Amino acid sequence: MSEKTSEGAGSLEDDWRDKREERVRWRLEREQQEKKRLQEMEESKKEKEQQWRTHIAELTSSQEKTLQDRLARLRRFREFQRKVLVEESGMEDGEASLTVNQLLTRM
Template structure:
């Protein structure tokens, strides 16, 4: 009601503008906020937006770091896997070559032993010549 007395002599358009300003002031008083704090809030909003951008950039940077670390970890795992496979191949090659050498040695010993048996049988039988070797071969085959 005090508004009516205050604005009686002012044309209507000016009244509306003044009423808006008055209402705005009353709203801020009611909310416990002044125009100065709204300006500070606007500046704070800019600071908040800057903080938000900084945080977003930080999240993006951390995500990229995590992706890079994951790539490095996967690369290390692949390298380790290849190294183990190479070690396994080397081990198998050594094992195979040692087994082949062992088999060759056994074959050579067996041949020497057969020669020795042949000589002993020829000496014991007292036969010399072609007929004796045929008989000895038959005896060795039976053994």
């Protein structure tokens, strides 16, 4: 009987050891999956931040260009106004310049 008992005990010990090793493997797999998930989340976050930075840079550049274009149109229009006022005043450029500048400033 002692042989059967020792065989049974050995078999139980082997089963216990196998189950323990299996639990350790499962735990390691879960840890690896969690690390991978966290790494993917971090990469996704970095990618979204980069996309946001790119979007903001493009938006800022577009707004800057729009403002520069607007400024150029306003300057051309102001020059046109100045030219028309000088022509309508009938004065020479030198004497009309002060009066025209005062009129344009009031506008």
